[in-house]
Amino acid sequence: MASLVRSVLPALLASLLCVSAAESQAAPAAQPDAEALAKGEYLARAGDCIACHTAPEGKPFAGGRPMATPFGTLFTSNITPDPETGIGTWTADQFYQMMHTGRSPDGGLLYPAMPFGSYTKVTRADSDAIYAFLMSVPPVKQANRPHDLRFPYNNRQLVLGWRTLFFREGEFKPDPKQSAEWNRGAYLVEGLGHCGMCHTPINALGGSSESQAFQGGLIPMQNWYAPSLTSNREAGVGDWSIEEISDLLRTGISRRGAVYGPMAEVTYNSLQYLTPEDTRAMAVYLKSLGQEVAPPVTSNVPTAESSLLLSLGKTVYDTNCASCHGAQGQGKPPHYPPLAGNQSIQMSSAVNAIRMVLNGGYPPGTEGNSRPYGMPPFAQSLSDNEVAAVVTYIRTTWGNHGAAVTAQEANQLRSAPLD
Template sequence: MLGLALGLFALVQGARGQDASTIAQGQYLARAGDCIACHSNPGDQPFAGGRAMATPFGTLYSPDISPDPQTGIGAWTPDEFYKMMHTGRTRSGALLYPAMPFAAYTRVTRADADAIFAYLKSVPPVRQKNREQDLRFPYNNRNLLLGWRTLYFKEGEFQPDPSKSSEFNRGAYLVEGLGHCSMCHTAINALGGSSKSETFQGGLIPAQEWYAPSLTSNREAGLGDWSIKDISDLLQAGVSARGAVYGPMAEVVYNSLQYLSDSDIRAMAVYLKALPSTGETAAPNEVQTQDKLRLSPLGKKIYAAQCAVCHGANGEGKGWDFPPLAANQSIQMASSVNPIRMVLNGGYPPGTMRNPRPYGMPPFAQQLSDEEVAAVVTYIRTAWDNHGTAITAEDVNALRSAPLN
């Protein structure tokens, strides 16, 4: 009898240990998927939902995914949760709006989906009534999503490429699946979809007015000439010898990427570096050349007075704290949105475990006119052999009222 009791005790302890291990794995995977970013309002309880997300079609509100049985997923089964992740349908069969990145999450394996579900079931439940989506007609008709899904959604778990290394495939799984990186780094069209042929080629993030650069063009954020270390540093620390992340990407690093293991970050870097190179920036036209000649002297003066103390007289930067501006692709991209926004609004890289006290960029919106901002941004885009183009005061003015997040 004693032996039987000890055996049963060992089985119970083993089951508990397995549950704890599954929950811990689920927490890690939920961070890799950045679930908390959309399903939590800053300062509120995690996963309670209710976060407003502006889109070109109206405002969406994220649902409660805490384990509350009435407003959350407390009454869901693992099968229902996997179905939602894999097919983009709720447990009742309703079609999800693609703000939920199910087109990427469909690649997640059943084992990983089960682990995420186990973790979400372990967090404190929050009873919070889910808000109705506030979309304009006709976008409030969910039946229209059937056409969207036909054009832009292909259901199916990730299949590794047998010709590639296990590290490459792990990186592909994280980038294409849980990381849903293409959702921002691919242009969104008028239907709210993305062309497969333009994947990772960059685009303006709708309603946020930040530009997610191309990951395939070395004239933007293409990583072909980056070292694996520099890519890994940027993903995990938010800063590297090649630059720093701001805006929406800073939130991704803060909520998600800083918590990933060194091996997973390296795998993502290996995959991203291997993306095929596409697209180059066009040469400046005559008008842009004349604007450069007109604005650069004023821009050089402003740079010397306001910027050189941190970024160096020749844009060389000072380590991680103050990124280089010379030979910095993010400064030279065809889109000037990000450098304009940084000069206007300033900002900080994310505070991460590897960079807990980041240095920030002060805002100059109240100090510099549209013409002065255009001048200094034109200067840094064209000085020191940078190959960007000139911008105008109108470009600056259009972004003065852009949302800060």
């Protein structure tokens, strides 16, 4: 998913509760047993709650993490059970209302950076389990920071219009024509996993269309491309085995590739903690999406210029890349991904390939890949022309059908944020 990248936002706009957490005066629920708490912790991992509700160097679930959006900066809220600044006075009913309807206990509207459009699919039983777990974490007294949104987006009532256009309330309904495993995977991908938050194109209003679900798009403000999960030209996995997909989700690496960027964070914080049965179910569902084969992309770089890029690109590749990825792009999987035939290299957007050359990166450290092999950054040693050349070379050589890129595209991404 995001490389398959999910980004994530994360990807990385996940689980944002844009509400004042001390609005309800109801009494907290009774302490559940250990089994219920373990289930809630597992489901909270599946929902990746910790990624957004924990600030860098902050305490778990205490919020305060800034989230840059095209409309200004949002700050995640405190979801610890502190009764004054957290959600300690919320009931299970109120928590489910928030997850299911995108409204706070007093009926206030949540900003859609909190993925209630996906969480509305979560069952009441799973919502109650997550609530019980959050009530068991150490309370942190930390007031929520006010959002810094530009006018008119600081008027929360505008969310009503957004909801009319883009929000469909309702729990997940299993498809009786599909297997129990497929339905479990669909529930995790569409609901708790909120994969569509990154892998569905986002329009100028910050919304997405159901007709474009999982078709990929640039993650706002992050300059990472979340590839299409429906196209076998991008991250569609129609020709992958179930084991290859499941391995990638749970460990971050497989013989077909590795995850970087926002998707690496999703794997690190969330997917590595899922059971093999659940990642397999997700793989079954995702494989069913990978059916569309898009036509090869075409280059907008003049032929003569493209030829020069290829010549320079081979020189740069042989000098800097071949020792790990092989002279013919065959790689040394799973630690050094193959580039020949690699879908992520050939996508319509070259953003991720350019960023990897400029900034390097590591797959996530997981139980299945505890000592990940990384790629060094080349931003300081390669010029814009050289970056464009080597990316063009790997996108168009060894049978790859990507388009050439320009030095201008490389230059534009030099200043992109690293997180």
